Amino acid sequence: MAAFDHTPPPFFKRGPAPLAMLTLYVALAVSLLVLDAKFHYLDLLRQALAVVTHPLQQLAHAPARGLAQAGEYLQSVDTLHDENQRLKRTRLESAPLMLRLQQLEVENARLRRLLAVRERQSAGGQVAQVLYAARDPFSRRIVVDKGQQDKIVAGLPVVDDAGIVGQVTRVYPFVSEVTLITGKDQAVPVQIVRNGLRSVVFGLGNGQLELRFMPANADVQEGDVLVTSGLDGVFLPGFPVARVLKVERDSSYSFARILCVPVAGVENFGEVMILAQREAPPPLPDPAEAVDGAPEETVVKTRKTRPLRRP
C-alpha cells in the first residue's frame, strides 16, 4: 500500500545524534570491561555469545583441520614405522616400572593406613583434544573440546604426558579455555624434588616460568625438577611442572632470580588430560584462634565452632 501513501518521507531522518550514540556505546563497553576485568561477572553473557561464535569458529578451523588430517593420512609408512618402533621401545623400557606400579600403589596405601596418614587420591580425568590457541596476544590460552556437557568446571588442572599444562579458566557449553602455566602471573605451588623445598612458580608470559621470592642462598640448582606440592587444593601433588633453567644470584638483591622451563609440551597442540576435581582438603584453621594454644587444640576448637558460624 506504499504507493497510495501520500505522506512525504521525512527529510533528514537521522536518529539520535552520533555523539550521543558514541557516548552510550563507549559507556557500555567500558562498563563491560570493568565488570569483566574486576568482578568476572560476565560468564553467562560470554556463554550466550559463544553459542553464535562457536559454530563460526568451527567452520573457520575446518580447512586447517582437514589439511592436518590429510597430512597425517599421507604420512609415509617409514615415519609411522619409526614411530611405532619408538613407542614399542619406550613401552618396554617403562614396562618394569608400570608392572610394579600397581603393587606399589597398594603397598603405599597399606603403609599409609598403618601410619594413619590420609590416602593419596589417585588421578583420573578425561582426555580432551586441543582445538586451537586463543587469538588474544596478551594471554596464553588454549581451547579444548570438552565443556559443560562433559561436566568440566573452572579450576580443573590440565596435564599432558609429561606434566602440568595449565588450568581450566572458562567453561562454555562444548569447549573450555585452559590458561597455560606460562601465562603471565599464573601461579602453581611447587616443590623441588631433590630437597623438598616448597615455593610457588609464576608464569612470565614469554614461555618461561619464574620462582619468585626465593632467598639468594636458597638451595636451588640448575636442572632441578619442580613438581606440584598440592598445597593449593587444586593440583594433585607430584606432577612435574618445570625444570630450573638458570639461577642468578646477585648479592645486591635479597632474592635469587630463578628461571624455569615447563616440562610439559605447553605450547604444543595435541591431546591433554583434564583431571577430575580433587577431594576438598581439610579446612584451614581459623587464623584468629590459631594464634593462641597448641595446634591440636586449635583444630578441635575450629571443628566445634564451624557449624555454629554457618547460618
Place this chain on the structure above:
Amino acid sequence: MQTTFTSSRILLPVRPWFIALSLIVALLLNMLPTAWWPGVPDWVALVLCFWSVREFRKVGMGWAFLLGLAMDVADASLMGQHALAYVLLAYGASSLSRRVLWFPLLQQALQILPLLAIVPLIQVGVRMLAGSDFPGLGFFVWPLVAAVLWAPLSLLLLLPQYQPVEHDANRPI
C-alpha cells in the same frame, strides 16, 4: 588540477544482505588460524570501516559494538575490548566519510590508516590498564597492511553495485 569525486560514478543501491554477508565473512577470516601471524589485518575492523565510510546510515556503531562483542568472545579477550575499539572506529569513519570519498582510492587509504591504527592502540591501552604485558610492536603492523588492502577491497565490495554496461542513447544518464 581539479579534484574529482571518484565515487560520483552512479552506483546501484547497496543490498543489506551483501553488507551482512561481507561482515560475516570478515568474522570468519578473523577466526582463521592464520590470524595469529603478525601483519594479518583485522578483517572485521577493515570491512566495518569500509561500510561505515560508504553507508554510515546502514552500518554504524551498533553493528560495531555487536561485532566487537563477538570478537571478544571468539578471541577470549576482555569483554568489551574489541567493542570499544570498533565503536570508536565506526564513529571516526562515519564522521570522516563525507571528506574521505572525495579522494582517489590511494589517498583514501592514507586517511583510513590513522583510523585503523586506533583499534590496536585502544586494545593495548585497555589491556595494559588491566595488567597485561606489552605484546610487542608486531601487534601494530596490521593497520599498514589493511591500508594497502583498502583499494582492492573497495573495488571488490563495490562490485555488486556497479551498473551493467549497456549504453542506451535515449537514457539521460
